[in-house]
Amino acid sequence: MFTDDAHTATLASWNASKHHPFIQALQAGTLPLSTFRYYLIQDHYYLQAFAKVHELAAQQTTDAAAAAQLRAGAQSLEDGEVANRQTFYRELDITPAEIAATPVAPTNYAYTSHLYRMLVTAGTPGAIAGLLPCYWLYAEIGAELARTGSPVPIYQTWIDTYTANDYTDAMTAQLALTNRVATPENTSALLAAFQKSSWYECHFWQMALDHETWQL
Ligand SMILES: Cc1ncc(C[n+]2csc(CCO)c2C)c(N)n1
Incomplete structure (x- = not known):
């Protein structure tokens, strides 16, 4: 099955994400709130792009069931x-003005550009494979973090998002959709899309720890 092979091929980068210092600090409760704020503001941009790629992929496909599933994902x-994020924004005083005034960081720009690119070069199946690590990796990270939890309530709420039943249902549906659109002809393109997204997921944590900017 495509998703088994993809999971095996990305074990190293998934482990790097799962044990990333950002995740360890979130669990320990030592992650600076300024770093979490940075992550949330960048992730706002990411989530918008993520929803947009779902919508574009749904428009592009002639597979009605896939389109319906993509719209359900969005x-x-x-x-x-x-x-959930609205609560975080209120608690951390993140305003629409601050979000609008914050430039997208390089890694975030590259990751979201990759998702759009997959749609253009590998069609709806490529986009679906590129989007999958986002659902699946967060579910695995959430499940691991939930075992001990975080002493900081806002970090615990973040963890809870990814163990909620609605969320894991969406992830299971997305896994099934990916396997359905994978064919022997497109497998290597889909795997490349999945691997790059997995790499970007890991670098997204580092981007937040570094408060990455375009400054050289
Ligand atoms: C960089 C980044 N990657 C993945 C997620 C997680 N995520 C984004 S959309 C979605 C699907 C349904 O909510 C999931 C799980 C994130 N927030 N930020």
Whole structure:
């Protein structure tokens, strides 16, 4: 099955994400709030691009069931993560003005550009494979973090987002969709899309720790 092979091929970068200093600090409760704020503001941009790629992929495909699933994925994002984020923004005093005034960071720009690129070069199946690590890796990270939890309530709420049933249902549906659109002809393109997204996921944590900017 495509997703088994993809999981095996990305074990090293998934482990690097799971044990990334950002994740360790979030769990220990030592992650500076300024770093979490940075992550949330950048992730706002990411989530918008993520929803947009779902919508474009749904428009591009002639596979009605895939389009419906992509639109359901975008909806579950709105109902879950995006709704949760409003609470975070309020608690950390992140305003729409601050979000609008913050430039997208290089790694975030590259990751989201990769997702759009997959749509252009590998079609809807390529985009679906590129989007999958986002659902799946966060579910695995959430499940690991949930075992001990975080002493900081806002970090615990973040963890809870990725263990909620609605979220894991969306992830399971996305896994099934990816396997459905994978064919012997597109497997290597889909695997490359999945691997690059996995690499970017790991670098997204580092981007937040570094408060990465375009400054040279
Ligand atoms: C860089 C980055 N990667 C993955 C996620 C997690 N995520 C984003 S959309 C979505 C699907 C349904 O909510 C999931 C799990 C994130 N927030 N930021």
